[in-house]
Amino acid sequence: MNKVASDKINHNKNPFDMWYDLNSEVGQYLSAGRTYYYQCYAIQNGKEVRCSISSFTTESDNSGLSISTGGADSVTSNNATVRGTAAYSGTRPSEVGLYFGTSPNNMNKVARDTISHNKNPFDIWYDLNSEAGQYLNAGTTYYYKVYGIQNGNETCGDVKSFTTASNTTERTYTAYVFNTDGSLAINSRPSKDYRIGAIPEGASCTVYPDRMSGNWCWVEYNGISGYSYKDYLTQNLNVRTGIVRGTDGSLVINSKPKVGNDIGYIPEGASCTVYPDKTSGNWYWVSYNGVSGYSYKDYIILQ
Structure with missing residues (x-):
């Protein structure tokens, strides 16, 4: 044991107590689940007197972080979305992210996020193009794993892989x-x-x-x-042309299928584009002069 604290006595209390907070007063930063020994001392007339040795054991650290690497979704010739989950006890993880590469033994950290929420467990998602900046090649196998950091310690999920499509022309x-x-x-x-x-x-x-x-x-x-x-x-909007009739001026275009949400007008006799498949009750969805919305269908004659 080392002498880690000392104080000069300038009071006349007898008896008196001795107190030491090991962190703030003595500068001893302890580890979880470990036994420590200590004894107090005093010096009188140049002679040091020590009490018996005592001990204590710090509590175990109940923190823990579990990271699981999930599968890859929406795999195309040049992109994929990869996912994972994190579950923890104790301290919230400070960071999660993604390792990625063309070899399971040579992956780089390509994405990271600071955690500010308290969800537990929570999902981890990365679109490799838009979020991780990884633009992939067709017909290539890639490897990845998600990670998390808790109390300065990094935990990783299993390494997984996917292969991009060989056809560079995507269906749309x-x-x-x-x-x-x-x-x-x-x-x-x-x-x-x-x-x-x-x-x-x-x-x-x-x-x-x-x-x-x-x-x-x-x-x-x-x-x-x-x-x-x-x-x-x-995909199946049936587009028709409609002629406005019987309004004595103009027909209102509304943002919702009811009166009082005006966003535009169609003049009497003008033609507009009508989407009959989007009919809502007595209202057609129409487009006129760059404005789209609902108009009362009784004033529109489909051509």
């Missing part, structure tokens, strides 16, 4: 956004709250069916690519 189709009453979010991951853009109601976008992830489609609109919920996308 055009779809229209419907029934969102405004816009459809584009997300960086196949779940809510990762919004990176939006597709207006009635607009068309490009869909990549080979990149489906559950109920999420990989879409591209106005230079932004990501996931959008498939229930708001359709």
